[in-house]
Amino acid sequence: MHAKLHHSLESKAAAREAQALLRSCVHCGFCTATCPTYLMLGDERDGPRGRIHLIKQLLEQGEATDKTRLHLDRCLGCRSCETTCPSGVEYDRLAGIGRTLIEQQQARPPWERLQRWGLRQVLPFRHRFTALLRLGQWLRPLLPRSLREKVPPRTTVTAWPARRHQRVMLALAGCVQPGTTPNTNRAAARVLDQLGISLIEVPEAGCCGALSHHLSKPVEGLDFMRRNIDAWWPAVAAGAEAIVMTASGCGSTIKEYGHFLETDPEYAEKARRISALTQDLSEVLDAQDLSRLALRPGSKKVAVHCPCSLQHGQQLPDSIGAVLRKIGVNLARTRDNHLCCGSAGTYSILQPALSRTLLDNKVQALTLDDPDCIATANVGCQLHLASQSPVPVRHWIELVEEMLGA
Structure with missing residues (x-):
C-alpha cells in the first residue's frame, strides 16, 4: 500500500515513518479474523485493515475526522493482528x-x-497512585459496585530475600504493581534466590513510559524511558545480567526502548543495551535448571492467561505454560487464547463498555474447565480479570513460590 504525503506532513519524521510502514500492508484482511474489536462490532473501520486505510487517508489529506479518531481510540493495541499478518506489518x-x-x-x-x-x-x-488506592480501599464498602469491583483488597506484604548471590538481576517495581500486587516481585525474588540469583529493585526506576506513549504523549513517554535507563545503568555497568519483567506490558515496552530512542545521540546505545538485557520472568526461569527448586507437588488446576503483551508484543505465547508444565502444574483447558481480556492499559477506563464485553468473554473462556485459579503475567490483566472472575486470579510466579519447600 502506498500513500503520498500531504504537503503539511512532508516535514514530519513520524509521518514519513508511517508512510514507510504502510508499504508492508497488502490489504489481505487476514488480520480482521483475529481482531477483538472487529469480531465484536463487525465494522471494517474497527479492524486493523480499516484503521490502516483511515491512517492512509490522514497521511494523504493532512487531516482526519472525529470518526477516524473514534475508530483508532477503539483499538486495544493488543497486536493480535501483527501475529496474524503474513506481511509483517x-x-x-x-x-x-x-x-x-x-x-x-x-x-x-x-x-x-x-x-x-x-x-x-x-x-x-x-x-500518588498508591495513596489514592489506599483511600479507595478504605472507602471500598461505601463505593458503588462499578467502582468497588475495580478496587482490589489490600494485600499483606511478604519478605524480600537478602542479597547473597554473585548472580544479580534487576526487577522493575513499576507504578501500579507495588500498590496493588506488591508480592509479585517478592515471589519472583524468592524463587530466583533458590536458583542462585539475587533479584534487586532500583528505587529510582519507575513507569516504563507505556501509558504516556499509548495516550499519544510520546515526548513524555521518552522522559520516563530515559529516567529508567539512568536508574539502571550503574547496576548494568556493574554486571547485572538481566532486567527481569514480572509485568509483561512493561516488558513489551522496555524491549523496544532501542527503537523509541534510536535517534537520541545520548541514549540510543544505552537504550539498545537495556532492551537486549530485558527478559520476561518466564524466559529467565525457562533457561534455569528448575530441578534445583525443592517443590511440593501442586494440587491446583490452573488456567493460564497469556497477556497480549506477552504473546503478541513479545511473541512468547506459551512461555508461562512451558514453565508450569516443567514443574508439574495441572493446566486447565482454555479457548480463544489469542483474544484480549479488555484491560489493555487504560482501555478499561476509557472504553468501559467494550472492555466489559471482552472481559466477560475472556472469563468464560478461561473457566470452561473448572479451574481452581487463573494465572497471568501482567498486573493490569490480573486486576481486570479478578474483578469478575469466579475463581482467584494470581500472578503465575506466586503459584510457583507457594510450591517451594521450606
Whole structure:
C-alpha cells in the first residue's frame, strides 16, 4: 500500500515513518479474523485493515475526522493482528503515529482531555497512585459496585530475600504493581534466590513510559524511558545480567526502548543495551535448571492467561505454560487464547463498555474447565480479570513460590 504525503506532513519524521510502514500492508484482511474489536462490532473501520486505510487517508489529506479518531481510540493495541499478518506489518507503531498526529491536530472534548490528563498525572507515579488506592480501599464498602469491583483488597506484604548471590538481576517495581500486587516481585525474588540469583529493585526506576506513549504523549513517554535507563545503568555497568519483567506490558515496552530512542545521540546505545538485557520472568526461569527448586507437588488446576503483551508484543505465547508444565502444574483447558481480556492499559477506563464485553468473554473462556485459579503475567490483566472472575486470579510466579519447600 502506498500513500503520498500531504504537503503539511512532508516535514514530519513520524509521518514519513508511517508512510514507510504502510508499504508492508497488502490489504489481505487476514488480520480482521483475529481482531477483538472487529469480531465484536463487525465494522471494517474497527479492524486493523480499516484503521490502516483511515491512517492512509490522514497521511494523504493532512487531516482526519472525529470518526477516524473514534475508530483508532477503539483499538486495544493488543497486536493480535501483527501475529496474524503474513506481511509483517508493524501495526502498533503505525497506529501510534496515527493517533499522535490526530492528537496534535484536534482538541478533544474537555471531559476527555481532563480524564486523560488525570490518568497521566496519577497512574505513572507509584506514590500518588498508591495513596489514592489506599483511600479507595478504605472507602471500598461505601463505593458503588462499578467502582468497588475495580478496587482490589489490600494485600499483606511478604519478605524480600537478602542479597547473597554473585548472580544479580534487576526487577522493575513499576507504578501500579507495588500498590496493588506488591508480592509479585517478592515471589519472583524468592524463587530466583533458590536458583542462585539475587533479584534487586532500583528505587529510582519507575513507569516504563507505556501509558504516556499509548495516550499519544510520546515526548513524555521518552522522559520516563530515559529516567529508567539512568536508574539502571550503574547496576548494568556493574554486571547485572538481566532486567527481569514480572509485568509483561512493561516488558513489551522496555524491549523496544532501542527503537523509541534510536535517534537520541545520548541514549540510543544505552537504550539498545537495556532492551537486549530485558527478559520476561518466564524466559529467565525457562533457561534455569528448575530441578534445583525443592517443590511440593501442586494440587491446583490452573488456567493460564497469556497477556497480549506477552504473546503478541513479545511473541512468547506459551512461555508461562512451558514453565508450569516443567514443574508439574495441572493446566486447565482454555479457548480463544489469542483474544484480549479488555484491560489493555487504560482501555478499561476509557472504553468501559467494550472492555466489559471482552472481559466477560475472556472469563468464560478461561473457566470452561473448572479451574481452581487463573494465572497471568501482567498486573493490569490480573486486576481486570479478578474483578469478575469466579475463581482467584494470581500472578503465575506466586503459584510457583507457594510450591517451594521450606
